[in-house]
Amino acid sequence: MVNFNGKLVEATDSKLTSENRGYKYGDALFETLKVVNSKIFFWEDHYFRLMASMRIMRMDIPMNFTMEFLEEEILKTVEANGLSNSVARVRLNVDRGEGGKYLPGEDASINYNIVAETHPNPFYTIDDAFYEVDLYKDYYMAPGLLSGLKSNNKAIQVIGSIYAKENDLNNCLVLNTNKSVIEALNGNLFLVKGDRIKTPPLEDGCLKGIMRQQVLEVLRKDVNLIVEEASISPFELQKADELFITNVIVGIQPISKYRKKDYGSEFAKSVITKINAKLRLA
Structure with missing residues (x-):
């Protein structure tokens, strides 16, 4: 299941179109998160980096984009994928929606989508394999x-x-x-x-x-x-x-x-x- 602006849908029912600014111009940001037993590792640091990055990109941060709101949306997605009691790799993607050319259109608004997949290791280990x-x-x-x-x-x-x-x-x-x-x-x-x-x-x-x-x-x-x-x-x-x-x-x-x-x-x-x-x- 994928979370599109708070709505959980099947991955095959993608809501991203060819007009999405993240697709057309790379007008998007993302955070990659590790979630273990419904705990997001270093969530506060991820959140403040995302907010700072959105300001640099001159994105209008929605009023509801609080740390608590986004955490709830992430964990909702983790749960929908049956990973609440295991380890998940999560990607939180934020884009400026659709409309405009290089200059965003007047109706462009901030969208988010969240995907979660299983990950093998709950804590960090050192891989001694040749690298x-x-x-x-x-x-x-x-x-x-x-x-x-x-x-x-x-x-x-x-x-x-x-x-x-x-x-x-x-x-x-x-x-x-x-x-x-x-x-x-x-x-x-x-x-x-x-x-x-x-x-x-x-x-x-x-x-x-x-x-x-x-x-x-x-x-x-x-x-x-x-x-x-x-x-x-x-x-x-x-x-x-x-x-x-x-x-x-x-x-x-x-x-x-x-x-x-x-x-x-x-x-x-x-x-x-x-x-x-x-x-x-x-």
Whole structure:
């Protein structure tokens, strides 16, 4: 079942038309959520990121788009799909409806749709399977407010994923126009070198990731670590002890290999233990 503006319908009865602005122009935003036993992980952070993104996109936020209202709609969708007592991956999509060309029509209004599917792991675990990455250098990300949004404009991620598959890679690392490494195709990047932990700053054009925020909060509580939000050059990657990718669905994905360098995952395992402990206490 899919939730269209509060109405539950079968997935085959899609309410999206070819005139939808999200389809025609990418005039849409989304949040990907992990829901376990009807609890939305980090919901407050997701909600405020969505609201900030809607303001950047100059969308008129409906009065009823409160945190409580959207949470209720998400859980209603989870329940309709028989996932209330299990694990769900949920996508909340917000678009500007239909009408207009580049300039939205006078009657354009905010729509939302929510889909839920089953997901295997209730808490976060580290996958020790081999995971190889390389740089994606066909196109670069231009830093700015728009580059950090979870919008429906994901061309680099799409063609980068095709490139990774064609080259037998598990993922690719994205560069900005300054040739700094900013993120993976599906998450934020962290670099570990001794007691120094680095992740690219938002100003470099990376996504303002929810799991990135959680990891930074956990790391900054450890007085023995030096945590930096600083630009990462491609040359630094092969000098690192560990590299890992973060997103709210997987949690932490350690990188096993980048070019000729192999990496461990001990630090990543210690961080994910702390993230799980934080979730249990919430």
